[in-house]
Amino acid sequence: MIICAGRSETFSFAEPMGVGLIEMSINLTRRCLFDKPDFLLFVGSAGSYGEHNIFDIVESKRAANIELSFLENNSYTPLDNVLESENKFVKNDTIVNSSNYISSNFSLSKKFNAYGIGVENMEFFAVLQVAKEFEIPVGGIFVVTNYTNETAHEDFLKNHKEAMRKLTNSLMEKNIIK
Template structure:
């Protein structure tokens, strides 16, 4: 089953699960109960913590974190497991990365540097919840992401400027994903 956030980030071949951690967790759980998928492939855009990452680059992931800036600064802690990884039997011919999810788009370069130092490259609002739901339902899952922006003071402006191109790039990858899905 192909899924995406929805709203402005919809694809004809993917079911929308909602924007952010809560909507995507609730709606994907509902889809898992109703459709009983054999696998989940999430398609979405992402911001990069590393300004050396080319805009419109494609990545795959089976690992996500849910880390906020206050955690990195030592101003908060969590009793929850803030990392998740699912198993996928094969990989696409795309670089594999760790994706962080938050309800917020980070814009501080110090935070971005800390995330890069921790080995976390991308930020997407839904992916942690998608992986956690897939893990709960014991469904293999991975995500494919196209970079639209960097996590800096221009994040929103650059996201808007590159969003349509990123969606087109992800859409052109559909046949490869479908073939991969059907293996």
Template structure:
């Protein structure tokens, strides 16, 4: 099954699950209970902490749930904030494999990018941690496919809007070229 966030980021080949960690968890859990998918592919946009270029594609089977305040040692969590998953559908030769950070907040401070990179995160996407967590609970192989729409800085939203349509077109091309059989 192929899923996406929804709203402005919908695809004809993907089921929308909602934006952010909470809505995506609820909707994807419901889908897994109703449809019992054999695999999950999440497709979406991502913000780069500086390692990947604009409109570059990447894949991931590894996500973190880190907030900027934790990286600055101003907060902590007793929860496990790191999840790694397996998927037989990810080719290690074609696209860069990265760790994705997921948070309900979009990074707008360039100084934090260095901290996220030090935590081995290359990009951020609001939903991916939730997708891997639900996949883990249902023992479903899962991975994510992302295209970078923006760097994480004060003009991140403006860059996201400028690059979003092209990113969606690239995601659509990649899915139809490599992973259409996962629908």
């Protein structure tokens, strides 16, 4: 089953599940309770912490939920904040960080690279958390729309249409969709 966030980020071949960690968790859990898929593939956009370029395609089966305050030793969590799916379908290039906030401080956010975290996407950690609970293999394929800097939102808007086209073409080239 192919899923996406929704709102401005929809595809004809993917079922929208909600934007951010909470909407995604609620809607994907509801979907899995009533019709559990054999595999989940999340597709969407991502912001780069500096190691990936605009329009790069990034595949992952690992997600983190680490806030910027953690990078400055201003917070901690007793929760497991990095998850990995056990599947052979998606290569494991980078960890995708998720938060309900978009990073806009590049000098701080690029520190995620030291932890092996290369991009951020608002929903992917929730997707992995729900998939783990229901024992569903999961992966994600992302297209980079922006860097995590002060122009992140403007760049996202400017690059979004072309990025969605490039992501769709990549999925077609990989024979994931027709």
